[in-house]
Amino acid sequence: MASQASATPARRPRARRLKPAQVEELFRRLKWLDPKPTTELEFSTPYELLVAVTLSAQATDVGVNKATRKLFPVANTPEAIAALGVDGLKPYISTIGLYNTKAANVVAMAEQLIEHHGSEVPRERAALEALPGVGRKTANVVLNTAFGEPTMAVDTHIFRVSNRTGLAPGKTVRAVEDGLMKAVPAHYLHDAHHWLILHGRYVCKARKPECPRCPIHDLCLYKDKTPGDPEA
Structure with missing residues (x-):
């Protein structure tokens, strides 16, 4: 026993x-x-930060900054990104890993911000995480860096x-x-x-x-x- x-x-x-x-x-x-x-991602508005963080998944901040330096002077609002569309966005971010999926998410995100949030980045976690391509980590970065949340x-x-x-x-x-x-x-x-x-x-x-x-x-x-x- x-x-x-x-x-x-x-x-x-x-x-x-x-x-x-x-x-x-x-x-x-x-x-x-x-x-x-602060973050090493380059941004000047909460929306630019949201896009940059979404693009940074499995990519370096240096690589994302190189892409957004070309993208943001052309399109840095939900309306401008939605107008570009997926095919129009891809050339700007093609140097970033998973750019096909990210382009689809960023455009869909822009459309949802326009339709449901008056083109503004929401300050609530649940609303952020409901956006395409946005998970808990991305939401935490935006809440912290754009809105000062701990x-x-x-x-x-x-x-x-x-x-x-x-x-x-x-x-x-x-x-x-x-x-x-x-x-x-x-x-x-x-x-x-x-x-x-x-x-x-x-x-x-x-x-x-x-x-x-x-x-x-x-x-x-x-x-x-x-x-x-x-x-x-």
Whole structure:
């Protein structure tokens, strides 16, 4: 007869998490290095931002900016995009991955904004997520960057940084988002999205994180840090 101990499945060890004081210090440092962070996507209106973020899925901000620098002087309103149509839009964004699908979504989005929202970008999450090509992450970016809402748009960079550092470990994007909303101090929450993306993009890289020059090296719980003496 199996013993009770052997019959009970072993519990997985809980993911290590930073303590509140460490989280506070982490964001204090990131803010000191970059007091006013923002997206690297180029835009001048909420609608331009919405289009740019929609185009940025599985694409780089640099690539999207190259396309929108040509597109926005020609068409940067829902009416102008709808008038271009899918075939008219494609040449402007053909250098971006999945441009056929994105062209269809952006034109359909423009038509819905005209028909249901008076050509204005809605400020409500449900209305944003109801637009073609807009998911939770895109809605979070627009709510945060265009309208100043304290949202957390978890992309691959934020997901990686949150798990590596122990800031908000989670197995899914939504779990990490929810964890960050609880862990990040309120006075840092508005800008935290941008700090974490930039940190993941330029320091905490996927293949080889640049741990020796990381400003939060001593706080991070990542056990496979790249070797080297941290810079002052």
